[in-house]
Amino acid sequence: MNDSLVSFVLPCFNSVGYLQQTLDSIEMQSYTAWECIAIDDGSSDATLSLLQAAAARDQRFKIISRENRGLIATLNEGIAAAQGEWIARIDADDICTPDRLEKQIAYCVEMGADICGSWVGFIGDRSGQWHTPVSDAQIRLALLFNTPIAHPSILARSALLKANPYPADAPHAEDYALWCQIAATSNARFANIPEVLLQYRTHPGQVTQAKKTALLITAQRVREQYARVALPVALQPLACEFAKLAEPTRILNHAEWLWMCDFFTQLIALQPECRGALGEFWLATLQRSRGVNVFDFPRALKLALQMPPPKAERKTLLKQTLRLAMSDALWRKLKP
Incomplete structure (x- = not known):
């Protein structure tokens, strides 16, 4: 087995509620060549005590404790302190499977990957799984819309x-x-x-829940900057409008839905090799569009044939087809 040292980077801030489960999942790794750089980012609860207990039990835990500097500074500090050839991210409320590192190291060696995430299962306030795109090309394309990598799984x-x-x-x-x-x-x-290698916990105290507005503003700026270089040259002048309409939480009116349909059609014509990666995105665009009706059915059918949604989205595709057949207005009156 590959014996390259892996450095977990674990930022902690008032994490006492779930931290012990995270620490236990790190200790239980079947791949044993790891260290864990755990940074207590100025916690006011018993986070530091839990980290110190873990370090006393297992010297592979390396603890840094100082005043609060925020997540970005903490992540960069942890990476700078890491001694490993690889960095493994995990958050203080998540749980990784015992074979996570073993499987990721083997996969990176096999695929020549430099950044490797995994599918995740949700725990806490949400259930189900997040099946992220697998290949390099699919991930690069998906970055035009949102992050296609579960951060604490990488x-x-x-x-x-x-x-x-x-x-x-x-x-x-x-x-x-x-x-x-x-x-x-x-x-x-x-x-x-x-494959699910991480259990991702959702709860009201998460930054992504408490800071949604700031996150959306930042993500839209990042999306536009990326689109200006990642889109085919012919579509790059549309980067600003695309970045605005591609925001996953934005509700589109009918004219905006038509604009996105035309954009998808142009994109697939310029990059036909991406047909397998775009299915979920045009379908998600339809879901958040208002005012659609039966006259949009041919347009949606064309998109479905050009960019088939993944099997996991077949139920959603059926619902949206029914919605188009009866028009959006009637659908919303009848939908419980």
Whole structure:
């Protein structure tokens, strides 16, 4: 087995509620060549005590404790302190499977990947799974819309992250900004293992829940910057409008839905090799569009044939087809 040292980077801030489960999941890794750089970012609860107990039990835990500096500074500090050839991210409320590192190391070696995430299962306030795109090409395309990598699931080459620190001007979307930066400026290979290797906890106290407005503003700026270089040259002048309408939480009117339909049609014509990666995105665009009706059915059918949604979205596709058949207005009256 590959014996390269892996450095977990674990930022902690008032994390006592779930931290012990995270620490236990790190200790239980079948791949044993790891260290954990755990940074107590000025916590006021018993977070530091839990970390110190873990270090006393297992010397592979390396603890840093200081005043609060925020997540981005903490991540960059942890990466700078890491001694490993690889960096493994995890948050203080998540749980990784015992074979996570073993499988990610093997996958990176096999695929020549520089950044490798995995599918995740949700725990806490949400259930189900997040099946992220697998290949480098699919991930780079998906970055045009949102982050296609579960941040706390990643394993990345240490040298790559040391050379590309998390951007200080991207609060609450620092991972999305970093992946876009790396994708736009390097030949680093992305991958996601099509298997759940991390249990991702959702709860009201998360930054992504409490800071939604700031996150959306940052993500839209990052999306536009990336689109200006990642889109085919013919579509790059549309980057600003695309970035605005591609925001996953934005509700589109009928004219905006038509604009996005035309955009998808142009994109697939210029990059036909991406047909398998765009299915979920045009379908999600339809879901958040209002005022659609039966006259939009031929347009949606064309998109479905050009860019088939993944099997997991077949139920959604059926519902949206029914919605078009009866018009959006009637659908919303009848929908419970």
